[in-house]
Amino acid sequence: MKQGGIDPGLKRLFQQRLLRWYRYHGRDLPWRKTQDPYHILVSEVMLQQTQVDRVLGFYDRFLKRYPSVEELASARRSQVREAWDGLGYYARARNLHRTARRVTHRHGGQFPRTYEEAQALPGVGRSTAGALLSFAFGTETPILDTNVKRLLSRIFIQRLSPRPAQTERRLWRLSADLIPKGKAWTFNQALMDFGALVCTAKNPRCSTCCFTDICRAYPRLMRERDRRRG
DNA sequence: AACCCGGGGTG
DNA sequence: CACCCAGGGTT
Numbered sequence: 539m540k541q542g543g544i545d546p547g548l549k550r551l552f553q554q555r556l557l558r559w560y561r562y563h564g565r566d567l568p569w570r571k572t573q574d575p576y577h578i579l580v581s582e583v584m585l586q587q588t589q590v591d592r593v594l595g596f597y598d599r600f601l602k603r604y605p606s607v608e609e610l611a612s613a614r615r616s617q618v619r620e621a622w623d624g625l626g627y628y629a630r631a632r633n634l635h636r637t638a639r640r641v642t643h644r645h646g647g648q649f650p651r652t653y654e655e656a657q658a659l660p661g662v663g664r665s666t667a668g669a670l671l672s673f674a675f676g677t678e679t680p681i682l683d684t685n686v687k688r689l690l691s692r693i694f695i696q697r698l699s700p701r702p703a704q705t706e707r708r709l710w711r712l713s714a715d716l717i718p719k720g721k722a723w724t725f726n727q728a729l730m731d732f733g734a735l736v737c738t739a740k741n742p743r744c745s746t747c748c749f750t751d752i753c754r755a756y757p758r759l760m761r762e763r764d765r766r767r768g
Numbered sequence: 769a770a771c772c773c774g775g776g777g778t779g
Numbered sequence: 780c781a782c783c784c785a786g787g788g789t790t
Contacts, residue, residue, distance in 0.1 A: 626787040663775045703781050
């Protein structure tokens, strides 16, 4: 097996620390209170190019207007566009609408449960499919949005390949391999929150991070911080 | 004015 | 498989 897997000890350590961190610091977001795949999909699509703070102002309103996938499916395009107004990236609303129609009419109102089928829905790529399935059904499917990319590459990747696509593959494999059995929901939520709250793009909170002892990027991040401070 | 970023389209 | 862009918003 080329490129071997991740060291089992390191893997367990990472899982345990991350899950523990999430118990204390995970955010209480409205889409984390539901198991309804439709509600979860709405949140994930809204979150695609949009910050959590902004989505918070739209999520409840949209679902109040379209509480079920069938109701969204039977709406007019112009109405859906209106409910999306202010969120931008309106292609997302069109795709969500198309997905609702497809789920309603082609899947009998049931969301697909396989990675391949989920990804085939309009506006649903690898990452959104992984989130949808793990959050709605607890499936052990990986996610890889920019937050997760950043934190996994910082902690686990010593030298990134000059080929971006190769790094991408390594990260997907990492994200999949790290999922603890039976805990995909919590683990994936935790990855997202950790990337958003601690392992941020600029000014990462290394001083409160529980991974500095294993983080491959920590020395560099410290040098960069020191350099900024002159 | 540059930068952000999942999906999707293209080479 | 590898890259490249579109799109609305933020910094």
